[in-house]
Amino acid sequence: MSMKHIFQQGTRQEAPTLVLFHGTGGTERDLLPLAKQISPDSSIISVRGNVLENGMPRFFRRLAEGVFDEADLIFRTKELSEFLDEAAIENGFDRDNLVAVGYSNGANIAGSLLFHYKHAFKAAILHHPMVPLRGLTLPDLSGIPIFIGAGSNDPICTPQETEELQELLSGAGAAVEVHWERYGHQLTSTEVAAAAAWFQKQW
Ligand code: MLT
Numbered sequence: 001m002s003m004k005h006i007f008q009q010g011t012r013q014e015a016p017t018l019v020l021f022h023g024t025g026g027t028e029r030d031l032l033p034l035a036k037q038i039s040p041d042s043s044i045i046s047v048r049g050n051v052l053e054n055g056m057p058r059f060f061r062r063l064a065e066g067v068f069d070e071a072d073l074i075f076r077t078k079e080l081s082e083f084l085d086e087a088a089i090e091n092g093f094d095r096d097n098l099v100a101v102g103y104s105n106g107a108n109i110a111g112s113l114l115f116h117y118k119h120a121f122k123a124a125i126l127h128h129p130m131v132p133l134r135g136l137t138l139p140d141l142s143g144i145p146i147f148i149g150a151g152s153n154d155p156i157c158t159p160q161e162t163e164e165l166q167e168l169l170s171g172a173g174a175a176v177e178v179h180w181e182r183y184g185h186q187l188t189s190t191e192v193a194a195a196a197a198w199f200q201k202q203w
Pocket of ligand 1: 065066104106130156
């Protein structure tokens with residue numbers, strides 16, 4: 001399958017490759033500056049969501065705000081996983097050394113990849129994620145560090161939902177750290193700086 005994407009070769013072979021997932025209405029260019037702040041020497045694979053909602057790119061369909069089309073979400077999660085397998089071969093990056101960076105809808109698809117595949121990512125930075133799916137048995141995520149950036153007054157992903165996601169991921173063994181902000185659903189520069197500091201502590 002093909003997905004519109006950008007690949008940028010990094011300068012340090014062992015550094016994890018960052019996989020970038022934009023928010024609704026975004027493109028594969030949006031998170032490039034963030035990636036440079038998180039890990040300047042990493043390779044980057046940045047993907048554009050394959051679904052359009054009134055002309056706005058997304059990673060999966062939704063029936064309404066906050067109500068996901070679960071069949072499409074599952075289909076798109078598999079499509080992305082296969083895309084990453086192929087992109088790794090094509091661009092020569094290590095499929096087993098990927099760190100996801102997603103915002104909003106992009107954080108939700110990255111979360112869904114973690115919910116479905118044990119080896120999706122080595123770590124993840126999720127900015128304002130929701131619980132992508134309920135009623136699933138998660139794979140063993142032990143040893144996987146996950147940063148969640150959340151808003152105590154985020155109307156789209158409520159603090160309760162952030163805590164539910166944290167519990168689901170921790171319950172599967174992931175080492176989850178939640179960073180709270182007070183700017184609604186916005187991705188602020190202080191949240192990006194916190195994510196970068198968290199990343200640099202791991203690597
Ligand atoms: C979603 O649809 O994934 C969430 O509501 C976040 C967003 O607005 O994209």
